[in-house]
Amino acid sequence: MERIIYRRDKKDIHYSPQIMLHRASSFTSSSFTSFTSSSSVRTLVRTLRGTTARVVARRTTTMASSSDTTRATPPMVEIVQIPALSDNYVFLLRCGRTGSTAVVDTPEVTPIRRELESRKWTLTHVLNTHWHADHTGGNVELKKAFPDVHIVGPRKEKAKTPGVEKIPGIDRKVDDGDSVFVGDVELKVMDVPGHTLGHCAYHVPSAKSAFVGDCVFAAGCGRVFEGTHEQMFASITKIMSLPETTKLYCAHEYTLANIKFAKSVDGQNKDLLEREKRCKALRERNEATVPTTVGEEMRTNPFCRSGDEKIRKFLGMEEKRDVEVFARLRTMKDNF
Numbered sequence: 001m002e003r004i005i006y007r008r009d010k011k012d013i014h015y016s017p018q019i020m021l022h023r024a025s026s027f028t029s030s031s032f033t034s035f036t037s038s039s040s041v042r043t044l045v046r047t048l049r050g051t052t053a054r055v056v057a058r059r060t061t062t063m064a065s066s067s068d069t070t071r072a073t074p075p076m077v078e079i080v081q082i083p084a085l086s087d088n089y090v091f092l093l094r095c096g097r098t099g100s101t102a103v104v105d106t107p108e109v110t111p112i113r114r115e116l117e118s119r120k121w122t123l124t125h126v127l128n129t130h131w132h133a134d135h136t137g138g139n140v141e142l143k144k145a146f147p148d149v150h151i152v153g154p155r156k157e158k159a160k161t162p163g164v165e166k167i168p169g170i171d172r173k174v175d176d177g178d179s180v181f182v183g184d185v186e187l188k189v190m191d192v193p194g195h196t197l198g199h200c201a202y203h204v205p206s207a208k209s210a211f212v213g214d215c216v217f218a219a220g221c222g223r224v225f226e227g228t229h230e231q232m233f234a235s236i237t238k239i240m241s242l243p244e245t246t247k248l249y250c251a252h253e254y255t256l257a258n259i260k261f262a263k264s265v266d267g268q269n270k271d272l273l274e275r276e277k278r279c280k281a282l283r284e285r286n287e288a289t290v291p292t293t294v295g296e297e298m299r300t301n302p303f304c305r306s307g308d309e310k311i312r313k314f315l316g317m318e319e320k321r322d323v324e325v326f327a328r329l330r331t332m333k334d335n336f
């Protein structure tokens with residue numbers, strides 16, 4: 001079995017997940033190798049993610065602080081990333097202790113069922129980030145296939161017509177701060193409106209991961225369809241307030257187009273130029289650029305950098321508020 005142990009930066013050292021990766025069911029134990037650096041881990045994640053990669057993160061005591069070792073070990077969390085439709089990503093999240101398995105968003109049923117069947121997993125939860133059809137289109141069919149499945153979605157996705165649900169088959173409506181348990185794995189609901197009025201994200205503290213739907217993308221952000229620029233700015237700021245090593249599972253592969261826009265307003269940013277090289281190489285190999293991290297977005301995503309002096313100067317907005325700079329950037333991207 002592969003075991004990858006990596007050390008996060010010093011201030012984060014009390015959290016040192018042990019990560020195990022493998023590719024679908026065809027991966028054998030002899031295929032596994034060990035790494036000790038986070039960059040190697042990232043490389044391997046990306047190598048595997050061309051098809052699907054499983055990421056298992058759990059707390060270990062090997063690098064834990066003394067106070068940490070006294071806490072109960074959280075359950076193993078497994079995350080599987082599946083491409084769907086033309087550019088969507090779907091994520092399976094499984095509690096290693098109980099076998100409970102959630103799918104985050106349901107653009108289409110076939111790739112989800114195929115992945116579940118190959119792993120002999122039973123779906124127990126659907127977690128929707130927002131009402132758009134490329135995120136909820138498979139809800140009803142999945143519920144037919146797995147009658148016990150529990151569909152969870154944001155309460156604020158309200159239809160105008162009473163009695164009509166914007167999220168098909170919804171069983172539980174959640175609000176900001178609510179907890180959703182998939183087996184023993186706790187997900188914290190974060191309201192992040194702007195793209196839609198009810199859009200939410202699901203933060204999994206034990207896996208240092210968040211499913212952010214169409215709010216934050218790698219090097220970009222979702223279009224502001226229903227909410228205001230102020231709402232979207234606040235939502236992105238909220239996600240960026242998570243620890244910087246938090247992995248962000250975005251719902252679309254839009255990264256190269258986003259980087260193209262980012263370069264047009266932040267062209268001197270060395271981290272951004274380096275990221276472009278990395279992402280181009282990944283896409284040439286048909287591999288995913290998702291997940292990203294909070295830290296990476298803070299360094300390279302213009303929608304997270306409206307306080308940056310160079311971007312402000314470029315826009316001639318040195319004296320404006322961050323939210324005004326954000327709104328200008330979003331409008332420019334809409335017309336890019």
Ligand SMILES: [Zn+2]
Nearest residue numbers: 130132195214
């Ligand atoms: Zn959407």
